[in-house]
Amino acid sequence: MTATSQRILFWGIVWFCILILSVPTIIVVGASVTTENMIAFPPTGFSLKWYEEIAMARDLRQAFVRSLIVSTICLIVSVPVGTLAGLALSRFRIRFSNAIQIYLLLPFTIPLIGSGIGMMLIFGEWRVLGSLWPVGVALAVINLPFIIWSVSSSAAALDSDLELAAASCGAGRFETFWFVTLPGVMPGVITGGLLMFVLAMTEFLVSLLLTDARTVTLPVQIYNNIRSIITPDLAAISSVFVVIALFAVWLLDRLVGLEIFLKSK
Amino acid sequence: MDLFNGALDRFWPSRMKPYSGWALIMPALLLVGLLVLGLLQMAESSFHTLDRATFLPSGDYTLENYGTVFESATYGRVIWRSVLGALLTVVFTLALALPYSYIMVRTHSATVRKALLIILFLPFFIGQVVRAYGLLIILGTSGVVNDALGLVGVEPIRLLFNFPAVVFGLVQYMLPFAVLMLAPALTAIPRETETAASSLGANWLQSFRHVVIPMAKPGLIGAGLVVGTLALTDFAMPAMLGGGSQDFIANAIYDQFFRTADQGLGAALALLLVVLGSVFVGIVISIFGAGTLGMGGKQ
Numbered sequence: 001m002t003a004t005s006q007r008i009l010f011w012g013i014v015w016f017c018i019l020i021l022s023v024p025t026i027i028v029v030g031a032s033v034t035t036e037n038m039i040a041f042p043p044t045g046f047s048l049k050w051y052e053e054i055a056m057a058r059d060l061r062q063a064f065v066r067s068l069i070v071s072t073i074c075l076i077v078s079v080p081v082g083t084l085a086g087l088a089l090s091r092f093r094i095r096f097s098n099a100i101q102i103y104l105l106l107p108f109t110i111p112l113i114g115s116g117i118g119m120m121l122i123f124g125e126w127r128v129l130g131s132l133w134p135v136g137v138a139l140a141v142i143n144l145p146f147i148i149w150s151v152s153s154s155a156a157a158l159d160s161d162l163e164l165a166a167a168s169c170g171a172g173r174f175e176t177f178w179f180v181t182l183p184g185v186m187p188g189v190i191t192g193g194l195l196m197f198v199l200a201m202t203e204f205l206v207s208l209l210l211t212d213a214r215t216v217t218l219p220v221q222i223y224n225n226i227r228s229i230i231t232p233d234l235a236a237i238s239s240v241f242v243v244i245a246l247f248a249v250w251l252l253d254r255l256v257g258l259e260i261f262l263k264s265k
Numbered sequence: 266m267d268l269f270n271g272a273l274d275r276f277w278p279s280r281m282k283p284y285s286g287w288a289l290i291m292p293a294l295l296l297v298g299l300l301v302l303g304l305l306q307m308a309e310s311s312f313h314t315l316d317r318a319t320f321l322p323s324g325d326y327t328l329e330n331y332g333t334v335f336e337s338a339t340y341g342r343v344i345w346r347s348v349l350g351a352l353l354t355v356v357f358t359l360a361l362a363l364p365y366s367y368i369m370v371r372t373h374s375a376t377v378r379k380a381l382l383i384i385l386f387l388p389f390f391i392g393q394v395v396r397a398y399g400l401l402i403i404l405g406t407s408g409v410v411n412d413a414l415g416l417v418g419v420e421p422i423r424l425l426f427n428f429p430a431v432v433f434g435l436v437q438y439m440l441p442f443a444v445l446m447l448a449p450a451l452t453a454i455p456r457e458t459e460t461a462a463s464s465l466g467a468n469w470l471q472s473f474r475h476v477v478i479p480m481a482k483p484g485l486i487g488a489g490l491v492v493g494t495l496a497l498t499d500f501a502m503p504a505m506l507g508g509g510s511q512d513f514i515a516n517a518i519y520d521q522f523f524r525t526a527d528q529g530l531g532a533a534l535a536l537l538l539v540v541l542g543s544v545f546v547g548i549v550i551s552i553f554g555a556g557t558l559g560m561g562g563k564q
Contacts, residue, residue: 006469013364014381020437021388024399027409031402077296085293092286104293106300109546111498113515114539117522117531118303121310141299148293172270173279202392205500205515209522219394226398226505235402238395245390249383258382262370262448 025242032235050236060237063221066132070207070217071200073136078147078196081140083189086151087181091160107142115142116209123210135210135217139200146199147192154188155181191255198248202241304539311532322529330533340517340534347513350428351497354435355489361436362443362488367477369444370451385441393438397505400434401425404506426508434502439492446491450484451477494545498538514538 035045054060085104088094107115119141123134162184166176204219211220218237225234252258277288313322314329334340369381388396403409404424411421424430454477462472478485500515507513512520514534521531 003469006473010364010368013361014368017361017365017440018381018384021384021440023409024396024403024437025387025391027402028395028399081292081296084289088286088289092289094286094290100290100294104297106297109543110300110304111494111515111538111542113498113500113518114307114535114542115300115303117518117535118307119299120303120522121306121532122299122303125306137296137299141296144293144296172266172273174269174273175266178266178269198390202390202395204392204394208500209519219392222398223394223501223505226394226401234398238398241391241395242387245387245392248390249386252386253379253383258379258386261382261445262378262452 028235028238029242031232032239034232034235037231050232053233054236054240057233060218060221060233063216063218064237064240066215067201067218069132070136070139071197073133074139074143074200075193075197077137078140078144079189079193082144082147082192082196083151083185085144086148086188086192087155087185089148090152090155091181104148105145108145112142112205113209116206119206120209129210130212130215132215135207135215136200138206138210139203140196142203142206143196143199146195147189150192150195151185151188154185154191158184187255191252194248194251194255198244201244304536307532307536310528311536313529315527315529320526330529331537333530334533334537343512343514343517346428346511347497350432350435350503350513351493353432354439354496355493357432357436358439358443358492359447359485359489362440362447363481363485365440366444366447366451370448371456385444388437389441393501394505396438397434397501400430400437400506404430404433425506426510428507428511430506431503431511431513434506435496435499438499438502439496442495443488443492446488447481447484450481450487454480490545490548494542497545498542 032050033046033048035047035049089097089101094100110118116138119134119138120129123129123138128134158181163176163180166180167173171179202219204223207217208220208223211217216224222234222237225231249258277285281288310322311330312326312328313324314327315321316323365381369378372378372381405411406421406423406425408424410424415421458476458480459472462476463469467475497513498515499513500519503511503513503516507516515538518531518535518538521527521534525531
């Protein structure tokens with residue numbers, strides 16, 4: 001089917017893509033183990049001293065803890081809200097459901113700078129800027145469509161006869177929900193929760209707008225440090241994100257299989 | 266359990282059933298309502314100019330901020346740069362994403378497919394700041410690319426802090442989005458259609474041009490518009506790879522809020538960007554329907 005010229009051209013482009021997608025990551029990880037005080041690739045020698053350095057650095061450690069807190073808040077807010085919304089959209093007849101879907105896509109259609117500034121003004125008005133929870137709530141808002149998708153596609157695959165069967169066997173409405181519907185959509189809830197957590201860990205722009213010097217999260221801290229000077233300790237802290245990403249991809253592959261993203265609807 | 270059932274029956278009796286869907290979706294509606302409130306607040310601020318005497322927003326309502334945006338040559342340049350950057354990003358990203366998705370969908374080897382998927386997803390989860398940081402290291406004057414050029418005798422060149430660097434960063438950033446939007450469209454094209462085209466004597470270029478591209482058109486346009494809006498409104502790549510000299514609209518908005526502290530002007534700019542973005546998205550949805558963006562399970 002494929003002519004040689006096509007194969008050469010396409011694979012050439014694919015290799016170029018692989019190069020530009022992976023080389024930055026490899027370089028960052030490589031640069032983090034250098035023994036020099038300057039970023040160098042290939043690294044001169046091998047040492048983990050920059051990892052020691054970041055473990056000792058108070059500002060980075062605090063920023064990391066703040067990122068974990070923010071992501072956890074995002075998870076606590078988005079999982080129940082997103083799960084219920086996903087169920088409502090796939091299991092119930094709702095009037096104006098098209099309009100509701102467009103409304104619920106606002107987090108994706110409004111540019112992030114607009115959402116971020118808007119929430120910054122609102123939280124400022126409410127005098128809650130400067131604490132961590134508004135950041136977590138904001139990140140739950142801007143990524144909400146991810147978990148709604150994930151739950152509703154899981155719910156669509158669940159046979160509604162199961163719920164009817166439970167009900168006709170005498171299960172109350174709450175029991176049916178708790179023992180049949182909820183376990184049925186659990187894969188979607190877990191996948192969505194994973195996405196929400198990792199995306200909150202790495203989110204940058206909205207966090208930049210909603211944090212100050214006392215509440216700065218890790219991606220923002222990295223950004224601030226890059227502006228002053230590029231040193232290998234930043235490469236080390238960036239490698240932490242690479243590890244998180246590797247774990248997330250592995251988990252996503254185990255849970256739903258990456259191939260699901262190739263399916264046509 | 267009986268307790269919960271009882272509570273449910275008391276507070277949400279069966280006759281309320283037609284409203285159950287609404288009750289479940291209400292928290293999400295309220296949460297997204299934060300964005301709507303934010304937009305309203307932004308609209309409100311955009312009608313007040315900055316009083317240069319007190320450095321507080323003045324009390325009068327005026328459209329002056331919008332006038333400033335439209336008249337200013339600086340903003341004209343920033344908007345033009347963002348639009349041009351977004352268009353170039355769309356063209357380059359699609360040119361790279363189409364062959365990538367094609368190979369990924371058509372390959373017979375499950376291992377190759379998995380590897381291409383992992384390479385795509387990893388950057389997606391790494392986050393924009395760390396990715397831009399990697400590009401900074403590579404493109405720096407003593408970076409890998411310049412080292413490689415030095416080996417073949419080329420003098421070090423300045424690869425960073427210019428317009429092409431920002432566009433390159435954006436293309437690298439958008440590539441996974443574009444491939445993931447294109448792949449389902451290519452999956453939907455049966456292999457047999459291409460086989461038929463080639464058995465009728467079409468070479469691969471012809472069958473690609475007359476079969477694959479037309480059939481993948483919804484995916485191409487969808488991916489193009491998503492990449493376009495994300496690139497148009499991006500902040501991190503222009504800020505980090507442009508080094509302050511290559512601001513896009515988002516950077517100008519940020520500066521108005523955090524450098525000049527002119528909230529009104531910043532809000533006016535942000536609102537214009539939201540409108541620009543919504544027009545784009547409106548076009549996509551009205552032409553193609555919510556399509557792959559739809560959230561309901563019903564077909």
